Amino acid sequence: MQQEAAAVKPIRSLEDALERCQHLGMRVSRQRRFILELLWQAKEHLSAREIYDRLNQQGKDIGHTSVYQNLEALSSQGIIECIERADGRLYGNISDSHSHINCLDTAQILDVEVELPESLLREVEARTGVKITDYSINFYGYRQ
Numbered sequence: 001m002q003q004e005a006a007a008v009k010p011i012r013s014l015e016d017a018l019e020r021c022q023h024l025g026m027r028v029s030r031q032r033r034f035i036l037e038l039l040w041q042a043k044e045h046l047s048a049r050e051i052y053d054r055l056n057q058q059g060k061d062i063g064h065t066s067v068y069q070n071l072e073a074l075s076s077q078g079i080i081e082c083i084e085r086a087d088g089r090l091y092g093n094i095s096d097s098h099s100h101i102n103c104l105d106t107a108q109i110l111d112v113e114v115e116l117p118e119s120l121l122r123e124v125e126a127r128t129g130v131k132i133t134d135y136s137i138n139f140y141g142y143r144q
Contacts, residue, residue, distance in 0.1 A: 010096040011079065014040040017093070020079050031066045032074070036093075039080060045090035045109045083109065099137040106143065 011017050017036050021028050034055050039046070046054070052067045071091055075082035081092040083100075094111050101110040114137055121132045 011094075017079050020077075021074075024077055024079075026073065026077065026079075029070075031062045032070050034060045034062055035067065035070050035074065036080070039091060039093040043093065045081075045083060045092040047088055047090055051091065097134050097136055099139065101139045101141065104140055104142050112139070 008020075009016070011020055014036055017040070018028055018033070021032065021036075026032070035051060038051060038054055038058075042054070048064075048067050048071055051071070052062065052064055055062050055067070071080070071082070071089075074080045075091065078095050081095050083090045083092070090109065092109070092111065099112050099114045101112055102108075103110065116135065116137075121135075124130075125132055
């Protein structure tokens, strides 16, 4: 169901992300590559500050402004995910439709693929009069 909404091939790897940049005519600068590599290695949602700090700890020369500008460019083109939170934006490597588990005790956001039964989707459509073409779910809970 969720894949129906995506007209383009989903980004499933760093190589896919780099290929999408090139397909869109985006220059794959050294800094842009650093950010994409970090997000694909980390496999977690990070703030711009965390991305900046981690890259500099790895000895990658990149400035604050460059981090922010590249994150904006990559997220606006759908290459990475940007989640708006009260305490700021978080960025993740998965950009196509998916759901999240918000861990309340660690403040982590975990990506999860959830497919709802067709019967539930039809019920939602019947109740609302809206044709469901895509969805994402936010779950909240504590570590067990």
